[in-house]
Each structure stands twice: as structure tokens, then as C-alpha cells.
Amino acid sequence: xxxxxxxxxxxxxxxxxxxxxxxxxxxxxxxxxxxxxxxxxxxxxxxxxxxxxxxxxxxxxxxxxxxxxxxxxxxxxxxxxxxxxxxxxxxxxxxxxxxxxxxxxxxxxxxxxxxxxxxxxxxxxxxxxxxxxxxxxxxxxxxxxxxxxxxxxxxxxxxxxxxxxxxxxxxxxxxxxxxxxxxxxxxxxxxxxxxxxxxxxxxxxxxxxxxxxxxxxxxxxxxxxxxxxxxxxxxxxxxxxxxxxxxxxxxxxxxxxxxxxxxxxxxxxxxxxxxxxxxxxxxxxxxxxxxxxxxxxxxxxxxxxxxxxxxxxxxxxxxxxxxxxxxxxxxxxxxxxxxxxxxxxxxxxxxxxxxxxxxxxxxxxxxxxxxxxxxxxxxxxxxxxxxxxxxxxxxxxxxxxxxxxxx
Ligand SMILES: [Zn+2]
Numbered sequence: 058x059x060x061x062x063x064x065x066x067x068x069x070x071x072x073x074x075x076x077x078x079x080x081x082x083x084x085x086x087x088x089x090x091x092x093x094x095x096x097x098x099x100x101x102x103x104x105x106x107x108x109x110x111x112x113x114x115x116x117x118x119x120x121x122x123x124x125x126x127x128x129x130x131x132x133x134x135x136x137x138x139x140x141x142x143x144x145x146x147x148x149x150x151x152x153x154x155x156x157x158x159x160x161x162x163x164x165x166x167x168x169x170x171x172x173x174x175x176x177x178x179x180x181x182x183x184x185x186x187x188x189x190x191x192x193x194x195x196x197x198x199x200x201x202x203x204x205x206x207x208x209x210x211x212x213x214x215x216x217x218x219x220x221x222x223x224x225x226x227x228x229x230x231x232x233x234x235x236x237x238x239x240x241x242x243x244x245x246x247x248x249x250x251x252x253x254x255x256x257x258x259x260x261x262x263x264x265x266x267x268x269x270x271x272x273x274x275x276x277x278x279x280x281x282x283x284x285x286x287x288x289x290x291x292x293x294x295x296x297x298x299x300x301x302x303x304x305x306x307x308x309x310x311x312x313x314x315x316x317x318x319x320x321x322x323x324x325x326x327x328x329x330x331x332x333x334x335x336x337x338x339x340x341x342x343x344x345x346x347x348x349x350x351x352x353x354x355x356x357x358x359x360x361x362x363x364x365x366x367x368x369x370x371x372x373x374x375x376x377x378x379x380x381x382x383x384x385x386x387x388x389x390x391x392x393x394x395x396x397x398x399x400x401x402x403x404x405x406x407x408x409x410x411x412x413x414x415x416x417x418x419x420x421x422x423x424x425x426x427x428x429x430x431x432x433x434x435x436x437x438x439x440x441x442x443x444x445x446x447x448x449x450x451x452x453x454x455x456x457x458x459x460x461x462x463x464x
Contacts, residue, residue: 076241076381078216082196084206084223084231093201094223094231097140098178101148102171104130104137108152109168122156141200144180147220179224189221196233198223206233215239228318229311241381252444256340259437261395261429262347262368267331269429271437276331278367281323289316328371336378343440344372345395345432346388387440395439396432399424 086094104127115123127145131137137145155168182189182199190197191212195205198221212218216237223233250256259271266277292313299306335342347368376386389395397409402422408414415428 074240076239077219077236078212078239079234079236080210080212081232081234082206082208084196084204084233086204086231090201090204091231093140094225095178096136097144097180097223098225099173100137100140101144101180102173102176103134104145105148105152106170108149109170112152112156141180141182141198143182143185143199147181147183177224179222181220181222183220184218189218191235196221198233204233212237213239226318227314229315250340251448252341252441254437254441257343257437257441257444258335258339258341259343259433259435259440260345261433261436262345263429267368267371269433271430271433273427273430275429278324278327278331281320281327285316285320289313292316324367325370328367328374332371332374332378335375336382336384339384341385341387341440341444342375342379343387343389343436343443344375345393345436346391385444387443389436389439389443393435393439395435396428398431398435399426400431400434400438 107130108125108127111125112123115121127137127142127149152168155165158165159167185199188197188199191208192203193208193211195203195208197203212235216239219236219238221233221235223231225231260268261270263269263275263277266275269275292309296306296309296313299309372386379386394405397405397407399406399419399422401419401424404419404421406417406419409417409428416426417428418425
């Protein structure tokens with residue numbers, strides 16, 4: 058028993074420099090290829106449900122977990138042989154993960170059956186003996202051959218392909234997502250270059266825009282949702298008049314889905330560009346750690362506009378873009394009173410808990426503050442403080458390692 062546990066643990070210990078990146082491409086399948094994709098989605102759902110149903114039945118009878126695999130069903134259901142068998146194996150893995158989640162963490166429910174209507178249409182397959190190949194104008198996939206697609210970028214030379222997921226999305230397009238693994242040698246910029254006000258920036262979250270930085274530059278994201286709100290409302294009104302599940306109804310529903318996807322894409326595009334520029338320009342970025350969910354709830358009073366502005370997504374993009382450049386994102390504790398402190402003299406003004414106060418004059422030093430800029434500067438100062446502490450610790454650890462090596 059103990060040996061089994063040990064090997065499991067050893068497997069979990071990953072190379073800390075191991076990184077994953079995914080690239081998603083839009084596919085342009087022929088009608089025949091579409092048919093194949095649909096068939097595979099269906100078979101994956103089918104096998105998942107079969108495995109689950111038999112596991113439940115077996116457990117009820119014997120009180121034990123049944124170890125069934127997709128191969129056992131191929132004789133009874135020969136159509137399963139027509140699709141990519143690795144896709145079926147991945148469905149089995151998905152089910153195993155769902156069970157493991159259920160047993161290990163009670164916040165996960167018992168695995169559900171997949172529904173034809175509501176479940177996500179996708180399947181995942183793996184690279185075996187060159188069965189997957191990326192070209193400039195498409196991708197070769199197992200059992201189906203080359204599918205045309207828009208290959209907007211190529212992976213780096215040292216990225217290793219791990220898996221490929223084909224999906225049909227709400228905008229009625231087929232996509233392929235390639236997951237890569239690579240070893241990132243992070244040059245520790247902290248060790249070579251000290252964080253200063255010249256190479257570090259602080260951001261304060263701005264509910265009416267995206268952020269205010271410590272240099273006083275504010276960034277407002279276009280309100281994409283608001284821009285399309287009228288159009289969306291109109292479509293939804295029209296949908297009401299259609300006969301449920303009629304051809305016209307479905308056509309209209311797809312229009313709505315496409316619009317939602319369009320809004321999401323506009324937002325993502327903007328945030329990618331913004332975070333890309335910041336990650337190129339700055340060595341370190343300091344932000345306040347916020348709980349976006351809590352902030353977008355109604356009590357905060359700014360629900361729709363908070364969701365529309367996507368600060369959480371911005372922080373995610375920024376974090377990985379900085380990381381792959383060997384740079385650092387510093388999250389300042391959300392209980393650090395960044396908006397209440399005067400960045401000049403350190404006086405703490407409790408009146409600023411009131412979010413409506415946008416500017417104030419410090420009663421101690423008389424300095425005039427814009428609320429957001431002051432907060433961004435405080436976040437920067439606190440971030441610099443954290444960075445310098447971390448740097449000292451790292452240098453100390455490095456020194457100690459050196460000493461040990463000498464011995
Ligand atoms: Zn002051």
C-alpha cells in the first residue's frame with residue numbers, strides 16, 4: 058500500500074518550470090468532416106453515459122466500483138469503432154475525474170449523465186505516432202485527416218503537443234484547441250534588477266473603467282455589452298414570438314449566441330492587447346487582490362459595469378504574460394487600505410471608506426489627491442516594499458545554497 062502511495066506522490070511532483078500553453082484555432086470543416094465531428098461528440102457522450110449507468114447499476118448490486126472501459130462496449134455497439142478511440146478513452150478519464158472529485162471534495166456533486174441538448178459538444182484526443190500535424194492552413198487529425206482552419210500562429214519550436222480538443226461552440230463554429238507543454242527557464246529578474254519606481258507600476262481597479270495606474274493614466278475599456286444591449290434586447294424580443302424549437306426559433310437563438318460570443322471576443326481582444334503592452338513595458342506590476350465575484354454582486358451597486366469591464370480576466374492575462382517574460386505580478390493584500398492612506402504623509406483618512414468621495418485634501422499635509430491615483434500610488438509603494446523583501450529573501454537563499462555547495 059505504501060509503495061503505491063509513494064509512486065502516486067512522485068508523479069504529482071512536477072518540474073516547477075513546466076508550463077502549459079494552449080492555442081485555439083477556428084476550423085473550417087467540410088460537411089463530411091462536420092458529420093464526423095458530430096458523430097464523435099455523440100459517441101463520447103454515449104460511452105460516458107454507458108460507463109456511468111453500468112457503474113451505478115453494479116454498485117447498487119455489489120457495493121463495489123465497476124472497472125469498465127470503452128473497449129468492452131465496442132462489440133455491442135459497433136458504431137463506436139468508427140470514431141477516434143482515444144476520444145472515447147478520454148471520455149472514460151473524464152468520468153474517472155468526475156468520480157474522484159466527488160469522493161475527494163464534497164462540493165462536487167455526483168457525476169451527471171450528459172444530455173444531448175445541454176452538454177458541451179467536444180472531444181479530446183492525443184498525439185500518437187504523428188497522427189496530429191499542424192500545417193499553415195489546417196490540421197491533420199486522427200481518423201479524419203486534414204481539416205482546414207485559420208492557423209493564426211504557430212507554436213514555438215520547443216513546445217510539446219499534449220492533447221487536442223475539438224469543440225462546437227455557441228457561435229456555431231468548430232474550434233480546435235491544442236495544449237502544449239514546455240519547460241520555461243525563468244530568469245529571475247528580481248535577482249538581477251531591483252524593483253524601482255522606474256520599472257514598476259501600480260494599478261488600482263476602477264469600477265467605471267478598467268484601471269488607474271500610479272502615473273495617473275487611466276484606462277477605460279469600451280462598454281461592449283452596453284453597445285450591443287439594444288440589439289440583444291431586440292433579438293430576445295423577437296425570439297419570444299417564435300414557436301418554441303421551430304426552425305426559425307433555433308435560427309434566432311443562434312443569432313443571440315453569436316452576439317454573446319462576439320461581445321466576449323471584443324472584450325478578450327481588448328484585454329489581450331492592453332496586457333501585452335503592459336507586460337512588455339514594465340518589469341513588475343502591482344495590483345490589489347480583489348474578489349471580483351463579491352464585487353460584482355448587487356450589494357456593491359455596480360454589478361453590470363463590473364462584469365462588463367473584465368478586470369479579473371485582465372489580471373489573469375497580465376499574470377501569465379508577465380510570467381512568461383520572467384517578470385512578476387505582485388498582489389497587494391486587499392485589506393491594505395490603499396485608498397485611505399495619503400501617499401505623501403501616510404495619514405489614514407477613514408472618511409474615504411465612502412466610495413463616492415472621488416478627491417480629497419489631506420488634513421495633515423494639505424496634499425490634494427485624486428482618489429484612484431492616490432490608491433494606485435499606495436499599491437505601487439506597498440508592492441515595491443513586498444518586492445524588496447522577496448528579493449532579499451531570494452538573495453539570502455542563494456547565498457546559503459552557495460555556502461552549502463562549498464562545504
Ligand atoms: Zn498627507
